[in-house]
Structures are given as C-alpha cells and as structure tokens.
Amino acid sequence: xxxxxxxxxxxxxxxxxxxxxxxxxxxxxxxxxxxxxxxxxxxxxxxxxxxxxxxxxxxxxxxxxxxxxxxxxxxxxxxxxxxxxxxxxxxxxxxxxxxxxxxxxxxxxxxxxxxxxxxxxxxxxxxxxxxxxxxxxxxxxxxxxxxxxxxxxxxxxxxxxxxxxxxxxxxxxxxxxxxxxxxxxxxxxxxxxxxxxxxxxxxxxxxxxxxxxxxxxxxxxxxxxxxxxxxxxxxxxxxxxxxxxxxxxxxxxxxxxxxxxxxxxxxxxxxxxxxxxxxxxxxxxxxxxxxxxxxxxxxxxxxxxxxxxxxxxxxxxxxxxxxxxxxxxxxxxxxxxxxxxxxxxxxxxxxxxxxxxxxxx
Numbered sequence: 001x002x003x004x005x006x007x008x009x010x011x012x013x014x015x016x017x018x019x020x021x022x023x024x025x026x027x028x029x030x031x032x033x034x035x036x037x038x039x040x041x042x043x044x045x046x047x048x049x050x051x052x053x054x055x056x057x058x059x060x061x062x063x064x065x066x067x068x069x070x071x072x073x074x075x076x077x078x079x080x081x082x083x084x085x086x087x088x089x090x091x092x093x094x095x096x097x098x099x100x101x102x103x104x105x106x107x108x109x110x111x112x113x114x115x116x117x118x119x120x121x122x123x124x125x126x127x128x129x130x131x132x133x134x135x136x137x138x139x140x141x142x143x144x145x146x147x148x149x150x151x152x153x154x155x156x157x158x159x160x161x162x163x164x165x166x167x168x169x170x171x172x173x174x175x176x177x178x179x180x181x182x183x184x185x186x187x188x189x190x191x192x193x194x195x196x197x198x199x200x201x202x203x204x205x206x207x208x209x210x211x212x213x214x215x216x217x218x219x220x221x222x223x224x225x226x227x228x229x230x231x232x233x234x235x236x237x238x239x240x241x242x243x244x245x246x247x248x249x250x251x252x253x254x255x256x257x258x259x260x261x262x263x264x265x266x267x268x269x270x271x272x273x274x275x276x277x278x279x280x281x282x283x284x285x286x287x288x289x290x291x292x293x294x295x296x297x298x299x300x301x302x303x304x305x306x307x308x309x310x311x312x313x314x315x316x317x318x319x320x321x322x323x324x325x326x327x328x329x330x331x332x333x334x335x336x337x338x339x340x341x342x343x344x345x346x347x348x349x350x351x352x353x354x355x356x357x358x359x360x361x
Contacts, residue, residue, distance in 0.1 A: 038071075045101050046293075047086065058288075058293070059289045062296075062297070063076065063296060063297045070352065087110060093118075094118045105129050106131075109179070111131060115127075125303075127142060127143070129146055129182045144312050145312070148287070150189055153189035153190060157198075163262075168199050171200065171234065171235050173201050173203065174204075174239055186239050203224050214242060217247055225256045230256070233259050245269060262281075263281070266334075271330060275327070285318070286320055290342065295346065305351070
C-alpha cells in the first residue's frame, strides 16, 4: 500500500512539474515590439468540415505549426463533412471562449448564423472556403480566404484542351454541388469552356459516401467507363483530387489507361499516382494546403493583435505536371520543382518573427 502511495505521489509531482514547464514557456516580461494582445495565453480553434484526407492533414498542420510558433495553443477539429456535427463543434468552441477561430468549408445556408455569435462575443474569425452571408449581408470583421479557384480551373482545363486536337474534348466530369463554394467557383470556369465549345461533358459524377470518397468514385467511374468503349472519352476532369484518386484507381482496375486524367488539388498520394509507370494522371492545379493553413493563422494573429486585415484573400495557384516530378518529389520538397510553391511573405509581420525567435520555430 505504501508503495502504491509513493508511485501516485511521484506521478502527481511529475504532472505538477509539467504544468510549471508549460506555463514557464511564456516569457516573464513582454517582448519589445510585439503587440501586447498576442502575448497573452492565446487559444485558437481550427474547425474543418471535410474528411481527414491528406489535404486536411496538411492544412491543419499549417495552422498548428504557425500558431504554435507564435506561442498560441491550437486545437484542431474535423467533422467529416457532417454539417450538423460541424455546427455543433463551432458552437462549443464559441462557448469555450477561444480567442480566435479558423473555420474551413462551412456551407452558405448556415455559416452566417453559425458565426454571428462568435462575432457578437468579440472572437476573431478567419474562414477558408466558407461563405458567411445572409441576404447580401456579411459579418463584419471576418476575413474570408480561398484558393484562386478560377485560376485553378483555368490551369487544369487548359491542360484538358491539349489532350486531343479534336474539339470539343469529351470529358467525364467529377464534381458535386451546388453549395460547395470552391467547387462552385471552379464550375463557373468549366461552364465557360463548355459554352465556348472547347469541352463536352459526357457524364458528371459526384460522391454520395463522404466517408470513402475514393471508393465511391472508383465504383462509379468503373460503371461509366464500361458504357464508353476506348476512343469515346478523351479525359477525366477531377474538380477535387480526392475524387480524382478514385477515378485513377478505376482506370487501373479496368485497364482504361487510354483516358487522360487532370485534376485540382494535390497530396503525396496524388504525386505517387502521377509518377507511376504508364500513369494517365498528367497534371493537377493546386495551392500548397499547408500554406493555406499558415496564411489563415497569420491573418488571425493580426486580428487578435488589433491590426487591419483584408475582407478577402486568395492564394496563388500553380500547375504541377507529371513531367515536373522527380523520383524524390513529395509535398515537402515540391518547391524544388515548382517555382514559388509553398512560399508567401504576405502578412508576415516583424513582430511575428520575434515570436518565432522566442518560441524556437
């Protein structure tokens, strides 16, 4: 009994020491040249309404690493595209008095009402691919960020045009909506290409099982490919790379490597598929998902500091071609083959650099 008591006492002592070391990470004195508001114990919640795919993991890593480099405590949550769960997570975060929220992929039909209590409470908010408006009214103080989705669509569809000299190019379209802001914006450019006679949509496919998007799309593309003999479809356009992965698997399973695949967004899995011998996945247009998280956190830090931030911010799009990729290429060194990839000095204030020096990042 005495032995058990000593073990418990030791554990309590360790926990106490750990707590002290955590609180000691904040400097006793204010850092000169850094806004006082960001030198308190800042708590941030990052809530994303998508499954836990590669893109999500890298986005969350970007928010977490940048926030922690400022000395912030960053909690991340995902809702697997479950709108009810997503709204509940946001509601709980508002009740728990976080200093700032980063909200990803909220739907237009509820995001205004979902985020209004946060704004009313004085919580700072940055959104990604989320439209928080109601009857033309927007919530004051929110910065809405997005990838340059029009440019992403233009880059990818210009590659679709090159698939064949015959016009229009016959395309299987991987898309679902309306109601998903980034896909809706990409659809605007796709529709323009259709109207100009550059492409012809032979089939449109979207997921219904968001817990297994790749498997769902693979089954659907397999069924569609069976309807069209070789030579009757020129390309598959994936408006979201998670769907493109399923399409690529279907092509391999059905020996239909005659159809070219071009997509939007990127991950390590995409890169591996693109590098495979005989791969049909020729290119993808993308923004570094980790950088998206970084930029959202910088904007939120500026809001907490009381500095001016824009109402909207778009991240620059890049085209990644199969021919650009080396055997050693991953998401972590893609900048070696794609100029400007994953880099931006936007909103990178001098006081942020001082915080990074303090917190060892």
